[in-house]
Amino acid sequence: MTHVTATANMMHPPVPAEPGSGVYSNKLGMWVFLASDVMFFTALIGSYIILRFGITDPWAAPGAVLNVPLTAFNTFLLICSSVSMVKAYAAIADGKKYFLRAVPGKLLRDGGLKFWMLVTIICGAMFVGVQVFEYIKLVGHGFTPAGFREGSTLAEHAATDAVRYGATTSGLYGSSFFTMTGFHGFHVTCGVVSMLYLYFTKVLPEKYSAQDYRGIETIGLYWHFVDLVWIILFTIVYLI
Amino acid sequence: MTSVAHAAPAHGGAHHAPMSFWRKYIFSTDHKIIGIQFLFVSLFFLLLGGVLAMQIRWQLGFPGQPLPGGGILPESMTSGGVILPEYYIQLVTMHGTFMVFFAIMPLLMGVYANFLIPLKIGTHDMAFPRLNMWSFWLAFTAGLIMLAGFFVPDGAPRAGWTMYAPLSARPDLSGVTYGQMLWCVSIVVLGLSSVLGSVNYITTVINHRAPGMTWFRLPLSVWALFITAILAVLALPVLQGAAIMLLFDQTIGTHFFDPLAGGQALLWQHLFWFFGHPEVYILILPAMGMVSDIIANGSRKPIFGYHSMVFAIVGIAFLGWLVWGHHMFMSGMNPTLGSTFMVSTLLISVPSAIKVFNWMGTMWRGNLRFTVPMLNAVGFVSMFTIGGLSGVFMAATPVDMHIHDTQFIVAHLHYVLFGGSLFALFAAIPYWYPKMFGRMMSERIGKVHFWLTFITYNLTFFPMHILGMGGQMRRLYDPTQYDFLKPQQPLNEFISIAAFALFAVQLLFLVNFLWSLKHGKKADQNPWQDNGLEWSLPSPAPHGNWERVPTVYRGPYEFSAPEAGDSDFLPQHVKLATDKEPAGRFER
Numbered sequence: 001m002t003h004v005t006a007t008a009n010m011m012h013p014p015v016p017a018e019p020g021s022g023v024y025s026n027k028l029g030m031w032v033f034l035a036s037d038v039m040f041f042t043a044l045i046g047s048y049i050i051l052r053f054g055i056t057d058p059w060a061a062p063g064a065v066l067n068v069p070l071t072a073f074n075t076f077l078l079i080c081s082s083v084s085m086v087k088a089y090a091a092i093a094d095g096k097k098y099f100l101r102a103v104p105g106k107l108l109r110d111g112g113l114k115f116w117m118l119v120t121i122i123c124g125a126m127f128v129g130v131q132v133f134e135y136i137k138l139v140g141h142g143f144t145p146a147g148f149r150e151g152s153t154l155a156e157h158a159a160t161d162a163v164r165y166g167a168t169t170s171g172l173y174g175s176s177f178f179t180m181t182g183f184h185g186f187h188v189t190c191g192v193v194s195m196l197y198l199y200f201t202k203v204l205p206e207k208y209s210a211q212d213y214r215g216i217e218t219i220g221l222y223w224h225f226v227d228l229v230w231i232i233l234f235t236i237v238y239l240i
Numbered sequence: 241m242t243s244v245a246h247a248a249p250a251h252g253g254a255h256h257a258p259m260s261f262w263r264k265y266i267f268s269t270d271h272k273i274i275g276i277q278f279l280f281v282s283l284f285f286l287l288l289g290g291v292l293a294m295q296i297r298w299q300l301g302f303p304g305q306p307l308p309g310g311g312i313l314p315e316s317m318t319s320g321g322v323i324l325p326e327y328y329i330q331l332v333t334m335h336g337t338f339m340v341f342f343a344i345m346p347l348l349m350g351v352y353a354n355f356l357i358p359l360k361i362g363t364h365d366m367a368f369p370r371l372n373m374w375s376f377w378l379a380f381t382a383g384l385i386m387l388a389g390f391f392v393p394d395g396a397p398r399a400g401w402t403m404y405a406p407l408s409a410r411p412d413l414s415g416v417t418y419g420q421m422l423w424c425v426s427i428v429v430l431g432l433s434s435v436l437g438s439v440n441y442i443t444t445v446i447n448h449r450a451p452g453m454t455w456f457r458l459p460l461s462v463w464a465l466f467i468t469a470i471l472a473v474l475a476l477p478v479l480q481g482a483a484i485m486l487l488f489d490q491t492i493g494t495h496f497f498d499p500l501a502g503g504q505a506l507l508w509q510h511l512f513w514f515f516g517h518p519e520v521y522i523l524i525l526p527a528m529g530m531v532s533d534i535i536a537n538g539s540r541k542p543i544f545g546y547h548s549m550v551f552a553i554v555g556i557a558f559l560g561w562l563v564w565g566h567h568m569f570m571s572g573m574n575p576t577l578g579s580t581f582m583v584s585t586l587l588i589s590v591p592s593a594i595k596v597f598n599w600m601g602t603m604w605r606g607n608l609r610f611t612v613p614m615l616n617a618v619g620f621v622s623m624f625t626i627g628g629l630s631g632v633f634m635a636a637t638p639v640d641m642h643i644h645d646t647q648f649i650v651a652h653l654h655y656v657l658f659g660g661s662l663f664a665l666f667a668a669i670p671y672w673y674p675k676m677f678g679r680m681m682s683e684r685i686g687k688v689h690f691w692l693t694f695i696t697y698n699l700t701f702f703p704m705h706i707l708g709m710g711g712q713m714r715r716l717y718d719p720t721q722y723d724f725l726k727p728q729q730p731l732n733e734f735i736s737i738a739a740f741a742l743f744a745v746q747l748l749f750l751v752n753f754l755w756s757l758k759h760g761k762k763a764d765q766n767p768w769q770d771n772g773l774e775w776s777l778p779s780p781a782p783h784g785n786w787e788r789v790p791t792v793y794r795g796p797y798e799f800s801a802p803e804a805g806d807s808d809f810l811p812q813h814v815k816l817a818t819d820k821e822p823a824g825r826f827e828r
Contacts, residue, residue: 020447025367029443036435036473043481047496047507055502146493147501171501175494179485 026218034225037187041229044183045236048176052169060166060173065143065154067134068238074130075234078188081123082227085220088116095210113216117195117203120223124192131185135178145178147171177237184233187226194219267377269369270783274376275355276676278346279669281380285342287750292335294743299323299331301736303718316395325717326415329398332715334389336401337423340523341430342383344661348526349434349472350379352668353441353465355676356530359774359781360462360796362450362789362813367443371436378433385426392418400715402516405497405508409489417490424487431480438469438476445469450773452792452822456550457812459772459796460543463550464529467557468522475518482511509571513564521560524624524656525553527664528595531617533796534667535599537770538614539606540808542797545598552591552598559588569637570644578637585635592628596621607800607808611768612686616667619694623659627652630705648708654701666690666749673756674763678780681760685752692745699738703731771796771811793819 021028052059062068096112103110111119142152147170149155158165166173198215202208208216268274298307306321307313317327354372358365366372389396394416399408403423411417445466449458458466486508488494495501497508536543543549565573565581599621608614630652634640643649666689670681710728712719719725719732766775774781776790790813798810803818810816 020449023447025443025447028447029368029371029439032439032442032473033435036439036477039474040477040481043478043511044485047481047485047511050507050510051496051502051504054504057502144493145488146495169502171495172503175485175488175496175503178492179488179494179496183484 024214026214027221030218030221034221037225041180041183044176044180045232048180048236051172051176055169055172057168058163058166059169061164062239064157064164064166065138065141065173066177066238067137070130070134071234071238074127074134075230077123077130078127078227078230081120081127082224084116084119084123085223087111088113088120089213089216089220091116092208092213092216093210097206097208113208113213114203117199117216121192121195121199124188124195124223128185128188128192131181131188143170143174143177145174147174180233180237184226184229187229191219191223191226194222267373269365269373271354271358271366271369271372272676272781272783274372275351277376278350278354278379279676281383282343282346282350283750283753285338285383286344286347287746289335289338289343290743290746292331292338294740295323296328296331296335297736297739299328299717300719301733303720326398327395328717329400329715330390330396330419333398333400334386334396337386337397339657340401340519341427342379342386344523344657344665345434345519346379347665348523348661349437349441349465349468350376352461352526352530352672353437353469355672356461356774357441357444357465358448358785359675359777360459360772361445361448361453362773362786362792363444363448364784364786364789366440367448368440372440375433375437375440378429378436382426382430382433385422385429389419389422389426392422395419397423402512403486403508404512405486405489405505406499406503408508409486409497411490421487421490424483424490427483428480428487431476431483434472434476438472441465441469442473450789450792453773453812454792456547457792457795459529460532460546460549460553461526461529464525464532464553467553468525471518471522471525471557471560475515475522478511479515479519482508482515485511506568506571506573509568510564513567514561516567517564518557518560520656521556523661525556527620527661527668528553528624530668530671531620531664532595532599532602533770533772534613534617534671535602535621536797536799537768538609538611538617539603540609540799541602541606542795542799542801543598544601544604545594546795546797548594549598552594555591556588559584559591563588566635566640569640575637582635582637586632589628589632589635596625596628612681612683612690613667613671613768615687615690616663616670619690620660620663620667623655623663623697626702627655627659630655643708645714646708647704647712647714649714651701651704651708654704658697658701666693669753671768672774673753673760674767674779675774675777675781677757677760678763679756679760680763680767681756682752685748689745689748689752692748693742696738696742696745700735700742703735707731707735766811769807769809771798771809773812776811776813791815791822 023031091111092113096110097114098112099114099118100109100111142149142154148158148165148167154165154170158167158170162168198219202215264270265273265277268277295307298305304322307318307323310318310321310323313327316324317330318324323331354366396416397403397408397419398414398416399420403420407413408420408423411420414420445458445462485494485496489496489498489503495503497503497505499505532543532549562584563581565577566585569578569581603618630648634643634649634652670686673679673681707728710725712725712728712732716725720729763779765778767779768775771794773790773792777785792812793815794810794812796812798804798812800808801810803816804810
């Protein structure tokens with residue numbers, strides 16, 4: 001009844017697999033879908049790299065336009081949600097369907113599937129919320145998909161320090177920033193919606209058990225993938 | 241008649257509660273019904289694409305003359321019945337778009353991947369039946385969105401089916417606002433449909449094969465569809481990403497493809513063709529796979545070089561990722577890079593030639609049966625060979641400099657898409673028609689259709705090579721506006737007349753297809769005496785396919801095998817005294 005069992009179960013799914021790959025179809029299908037999603041983000045990220053490094057004009061310095069501390073906090077939130085997803089997976093692998101349960105001799109109560117899934121959903125939803133807030137702030141400062149809006153604060157800054165603010169490349173910056181982070185946000189939203197659906201149809205009615213928790217493992221794969229994409233985006237869009 | 245219809249499920253169908261019409265035929269999750277839905281919808285788009293092509297041909301053959309019946313078209317398309325240049329480029333754009341994305345691709349992947357994969361690998365349905373239904377309805381929606389382009393202000397997009405930016409990105413250049421946006425939206429939806437469908441096909445083939453159906457006992461059609469699904473899963477998202485960027489350029493003011501604002505027009509070409517070349521193989525590999533099955537059947541011989549056929553499919557699919565630059569030799573790309581793309585492109589002719597020689601080796605000294613599917617399959621091999629060889633010309637950079645963007649390209653792509661994919665479909669549709677509808681298509685009309693198509697098709701497309709070498713541009717509105725093209729105008733007229741005949745002949749196929757639904761000869765369980773698992777089911781195959789999936793004892797091409805005794809075929813599920821049960825535990 002430790003988490004070691006959960007890791008061992010990852011290798012051998014708790015339900016009999018169809019003849020074939022030895023991995024049940026939902027999980028295999030998700031892996032194939034993620035391969036396709038990799039290609040989707042490759043198209044966006046690849047275009048960003050080509051646009052940014054294919055020109056000689058200066059690009060805005062890190063932190064000049066974007067609010068890095070706020071997004072760092074948001075990144076932390078998303079990583080936390082990945083951790084809680086693993087905790088949810090480990091909980092149900094140990095058969096813990098409950099929300100919280102007191103453990104004798106321990107100060108903190110023990111979280112079950114219902115608790116950790118809720119934490120994941122809340123963290124994911126907060127990530128989207130912070131991103132929407134960030135977008136509103138950026139557009140307010142004059143950073144739009146078309147570049148710096150004329151007469152805005154950012155346009156004024158760019159007029160005084162063209163190099164730091166990448167005055168000539170703001171159009172490309174806006175294009176790629178909003179497209180990449182926007183589609184990532186869309187993926188997170190899809191994940192949150194799917195998890196909410198699972199929460200009410202499967203988690204709360206206690207349909208998952210230590211014998212069958214395929215839905216949690218499958219959505220978990222998606223969730224970790226979306227998290228991974230964000231870490232890449234955060235690095236190449238915000239930090240460099 | 242009734243006894244047959246009622247007896248069918250008792251033979252093999254899994255028992256299911258009776259379903260309403262809507263659940264059974266409209267929002268169905270049965271892979272066979274979904275395949276048939278795709279069939280009807282994509283045949284409609286095929287016809288529509290053909291109608292557009294006829295208008296293109298009228299303009300090229302008889303520029304400046306009123307289109308017969310052109311009076312019914314609105315002022316924005318024709319003036320006094322004469323096709324306007326703005327409408328002409330829309331015709332070219334939408335003909336390509338409909339044919340590639342809504343006719344050939346769904347006919348091959350939507351119809352036959354859905355219909356054949358579960359039947360041929362021996363399972364009850366796809367791994368994700370509901371996802372499959374979504375895949376169809378998304379494709380249908382995408383088709384409607386694309387069609388809507390004709391009815392919005394300014395009409396359909398005008399940037400060619402390749403949607404080169406910045407023409408496609410800027411309404412002030414193309415003159416079309418909403419049509420261009422609808423194109424992007426439709427492609428994004430269609431891409432999602434293809435990805436969902438392909439996730440399903442891949443998972444099903446890997447996880448749901450019947451006991452004993454090892455990888456190297458899979459029919460080549462399934463191999464081809466499987467590899468194609470992998471291509472689709474990896475290629476379509478790239479197009480989706482590109483279409484989304486293009487849509488944003490058109491709507492929210494991004495500058496991805498606008499050189500004036502620092503964007504790169506070439507970026508679109510790279511993204512489009514990075515998708516576009518694998519797409520070419522998405523459009524041909526399933527055709528190759530199905531033709532392999534039909535040729536082995538029609539030759540009554542095992543397919544020649546089964547393993548090399550499989551590896552050729554894999555090889556073509558792999559090399560297909562490394563060659564996209566050959567569409568861009570004239571784009572100002574670095575010539576050294578061009579040479580690399582030239583070499584990788586020429587390499588593709590090796591696995592392609594392996595396939596052609598294997599088909600010939602299969603037919604060599606076979607006991608040939610020239611049924612309609614076999615005739616069309618042989619037509620496929622010969623036409624694909626011409627199309628493949630003209631591809632070698634274009635792959636060579638120096639030659640391509642001359643023929644790039646001319647009618648030579650049009651000739652080439654129609655030799656592989658019409659002569660290749662469509663002939664394969666003219667083989668596949670009558671071949672699996674009995675398993676879909678329980679009746680045979682007319683053999684006599686089928687043969688007349690084949691020969692007339694074969695002749696008029698070559699009369700239409702072969703002369704285009706000559707036009708192209710003479711310099712006629714690919715999307716030219718009026719060839720007579722250039723003096724150097726005037727001497728070729730009689731050839732243009734000839735092509736147009738042949739094209740009208742070709743279109744008329746296709747009505748034979750349409751009539752045959754629709755008439756046979758009700759009046760065709762009742763089909764036996766195994767009318768072609770084939771070995772595939774689908775023929776162990778009644779015609780039409782019942783819902784759920786088998787009560788209990790069959791066990792497979794051999795590959796699908798055991799024709800004229802000595803063990804079979806008097807029969808010249810040996811189905812995959814028939815157990816001989818010498819056969820062992822496959823090892824392992826299986827769920828059925």
